[in-house]
Amino acid sequence: MTKEISTIEQRPYHHGDLQRAIVEAALDVLSESQSTEFSLRELARRAGVSHNAPYKHFADKRELLAAVSAVGFELLAKRMAEATKELDSPRQRLGAMARAYVCGGVNNPALYRLMFGGYLGGQDDGRPAIERTAAYNMKALIVDAISDGALGRPIADTEANTRMFDGAILVFWSQMHGLTLLLADRLVGPSDKMGELTESILQGMLDGLANCIPAVPEGVWVGPPLAG
Amino acid sequence: MTKEISTIEQRPYHHGDLQRAIVEAALDVLSESQSTEFSLRELARRAGVSHNAPYKHFADKRELLAAVSAVGFELLAKRMAEATKELDSPRQRLGAMARAYVCGGVNNPALYRLMFGGYLGGQDDGRPAIERTAAYNMKALIVDAISDGALGRPIADTEANTRMFDGAILVFWSQMHGLTLLLADRLVGPSDKMGELTESILQGMLDGLANCIPAVPEGVWVGPPLAG
DNA sequence: AAAAAAAGTTGACACGAGCAACTTAAGAAC
DNA sequence: GTTCTTAAGTTGCTCGTGTCAACTTTTTTT
16 A cells, blocks of 8 residues: 655665565554454555565564564654653653553554564574564663662662662563553553553552562573573 | 363263363363464364364354363462462462462463453453453452451451552552563563562562552453443 | 254365465676 | 576465355254
């Protein structure tokens, strides 16, 4: 449908930028149907190419979904960065980040589940590298806010504090991850109360963390595992 | 394969208890493949019946998965109940419950995702009734522990406290839900540190809740929505 | 015993994943 | 500029799957 070729983009070969077109079609269909059970053929149809053209850019459906997931990570990270840009108070930054995170997930549950759910990288074969970097990117935002004092006092982002940081990130992340999915799956609602819920849960969490940040046990990783 | 007919079970018609056999096959395949993308035909094959026999018991794949999900809820609720049975201290009960919950999810992520993820009841057409009751069942376990004093002091399970209870449940549930999924999806690990992680996060959460239980905003529901 | 209903089977259709062989267009080599 | 190579796209196939329809067999009802 919409060819959407940014005039700057080079169109590498005879037809348009199919790779991008397919990913965008997939994002559209995913957003509309809220399901990953669309067919590559449907995407090909939307892009106006033959049913097998996508295979020239993606080995299989899984690889396409990985690319979609990567875009999702970029979008989410961008929104979180944008939401916190103008804010000075680290506490406010953390709040804005949390709201952006939850909001992003609730507004497109299927994409969120694709990004974080086990569809990709199920075993040890490893998630696409881009997803790892995006996940680390998001972690960095949290670390910044915490080290700037979001928990009531600044905490130096040093080696010695690693396990404490990981503990805080783990609490924060799992809390927001859980809230996002409960809202997205309508196990909690209504979702227009999203903002208030996020804020009140966040406040309770920070109260708890201010008392005591749980140090994560030796050997625990928070974020995608590094090696295979 | 394994017909597995409990000698007590009545076999209603000419062949075995197909309904049960199919659901059990589905549970097997789901556990093995950690994916819901198996075929009904595969299940039929395993049960030794023709490819269409399952349709006499389930209108479509979705309905079969709903039945599997229901079994999952029952299993999980049973394990949580079992884990807390012998414990007097409400705090210990809550801890045991949390561990059983997280452990159940991590040991079979695909089943957990099927139960709580958006595959079923995506829109408003409603989740199967059995899933609702199971979810309420689990909520009740949490309410019991809290009203017995798991948060440091007993809190009467009265109408007046409803929103506070919902707040506590929301915090507890979303925290554990998030932790479970992060572990299941290997975004946090390693999963053999599951118990310690659960306990330390739970402790931090209770510290926070002891200070202040967030009252959920007016009109929020925690658990599957009641009406359409 | 006959009728109705439930459970299971066979056969068909449409559709999607993915492979193979072919065609076209773009760049590189000469 | 012609040829060669290769990326991008197409056509056509095989195979498995969901699901419908029609038929058979067994069980329950009457």
